Amino acid sequence: MEFCDECGSMMKTEGDVWVCGSCGYEQVRDSAREEAMVTTQGQEETEIVDMSDAEDQARPTTRVQCPNCDNDRAYYYMQQIRAADESETRFFVCTECDHKWREDDH
Numbered sequence: 001m002e003f004c005d006e007c008g009s010m011m012k013t014e015g016d017v018w019v020c021g022s023c024g025y026e027q028v029r030d031s032a033r034e035e036a037m038v039t040t041q042g043q044e045e046t047e048i049v050d051m052s053d054a055e056d057q058a059r060p061t062t063r064v065q066c067p068n069c070d071n072d073r074a075y076y077y078m079q080q081i082r083a084a085d086e087s088e089t090r091f092f093v094c095t096e097c098d099h100k101w102r103e104d105d106h
C-alpha cells in the first residue's frame with residue numbers, strides 16, 4: 001500500500017511504478033522495502049499466538065469429586081453426543097490430574 005506524496009490519495013501499481021489515482025503522480029516502486037514490510041508483519045503474527053494459558057483460566061470450574069484422584073474441583077463443559085435430539089451431557093475435567101469423565105444422568 002502506498003499513498004501519494006502530492007495529494008495523499010491511495011496509489012495503484014502500474015508495472016514498476018506507483019501511480020496516483022487522483023493527480024497522476026508517479027513514484028518508482030521500492031521492491032526491497034516492500035519485502036521487508038511483509039517479513040515484519042509475518043513475525044508479528046507468530047508472536048501473538050499462544051493464548052492457551054489464558055483460556056485455561058477462563059474455563060468454568062465446579063465442585064465435584066474426581067473419581068481418579070479425589071480432588072474436588074473440575075472444569076466442566078456441555079456437549080451433545082450422538083443425535084441432535086438427545087439432551088446435552090456435562091463433562092468434567094479434573095483440575096489436578098486432567099482425568100475426564102461424563103456426568104451420570106440419574
Ligand SMILES: [Zn+2]
Binds near residue numbers: 007023
Ligand atoms: Zn496524488
Ligand SMILES: [Zn+2]
Binds near residue numbers: 066095096
Ligand atoms: Zn483428578
